[in-house]
Amino acid sequence: MSFSEDFKRSLSAINEQTFVNSSLKAFEYQYRHGTIYRQYCDSLYKTPNNVKELYDIPFMPIEFFKNHAIKSGDWKETKVFKSSGTTRTGRSQHFVKNEHFYQEKSSEVFIQKFGDLKEMRIIALLPSYQEQGDSSLISMVDHLISMGNKDSGYFLNSNVRDLLRQPGKKIIIGVSYALLELASDKAEVVDTIVIETGGMKGRRKEIIRDELHNLLIESFDLTEIWSEYGMTELMSQAYGNKGLFELPLWAKCLIRDINDPFSYLPDGKSGGINIIDLANIDTCCFIETKDLGRATGKYFEVLGRFDNSDVRGCNLLI
Known part of the structure; x- marks a missing residue:
């Protein structure tokens, strides 16, 4: 079995004590087998010979996914995820070696956070993503729906209101504008978790997360709204409420200094978000x-985006 396959099998066993060592192993593998990443590292004079600590590892700018097929190793993709492409700068592409592996890890994270799905009804309100057809979010939700009860599926607001009043556990996964449309109708929800995936996709004016959550909490008479943080270029997602996201143990958020991208900031300080996602071993x-944010312990917040960067992704952008 190859290193990458062995590494993927070990992901669920990674913990705080083994994370750094696993990250250094991933770096060395991707330096050796990833042409684009190696060229970037070489331009910074970073190699396995002088990368000995977590903070030595170079982080590749996310823009590289727009112009290159980012791969570690020689393999044929089974799927290409694409960003929503809401700007003139082109769509980001994530070449995926094994879509089932992506679905497996994303559902593992989801179940850890929200519990067994067998008795839950998954209600997806994602019309704009369905129209695209090449979204990582749709791939994840397709798999979650297959794990939910028989009444799970994709819905439009016009035919979901009656479902929300019915007994039984339910999870709504919705893009922000669809949830706001549902909330404006004063839909009654019973035994329901609401997860917003962010983004108005040009359908409504962008608003900050706190305002969105307050509107939804009041309309649905809930105590909390959950958010998902994910993007085309990542295999893993973070979930959180009250604006605090948590990644699985095989992933980590670091905050870099916006004036010096190779320096990192302590807890509570705001800067650029760097993500280590060890599930990305093939890319x-x-x-x-x-994204701009700050971290405290195992949690991080998303505070906005850099000027002139893409307004896209599965997170609510400010």
């Missing part, structure tokens, strides 16, 4: 995003 595990 690149170390990604410099265009």
Whole structure:
């Protein structure tokens, strides 16, 4: 079995004590087998010879996914995920070696956070993503729906209101504008978890997350709204409420200094978000995003985006 397949099998066993060592192993593998990533590392004079600590590892700018097929190793993709492409700068592409592996890990994270799905009805309100047909979010939700009860599926607001009043556990996964449309109708929800995936997709004016959550909490008479943080270029997702996201143990958020992208900030300080996602072993595990945020312990917040960066993805953008 290859290193990457062995590594993927070990992901669920990674913990705080083994994370750094696993990250260094992933770096060395991707330096050796990832042409684009190696060229980037070489331009920074970073190699396995002088990368000895977690903070030595170079993070590849997320823009590289727009112009290159990012791969570690020689393999044929089974799927290409594409970003929503809401700007003139082109759509980001994530070449996926094994779509089933992506679905497996994303459902593992989801179940850890929200429990067994067998008795839950998954209600997806994602019309704009369905129209695309090549969204990582749709791939994930397709798999979650297959794991939910027989009445799970994709719905439109016009035929979901009656479902929400019925007994039984339910999870709504919805893009922001669809949830707001449902909330404006004062839909009654019973025994329901609401997860917003962010983004108005040009359908409504963008609003900050706190305002969105307050509107939904009041309309649905709930105590909390959950958010998902994910993007085309990542294999893993973070979930959180009250604006605090948590990644699985095989992933980590680091905050870089916006004036010096190779320096990192302590807890509570705001800067650029770097993500280590070890589930990305077939592409690149170390990604410099265009999101701004801050981290405290195992949680992180998303505060906005850099100027002139893409307004896209599965997170609510400010």
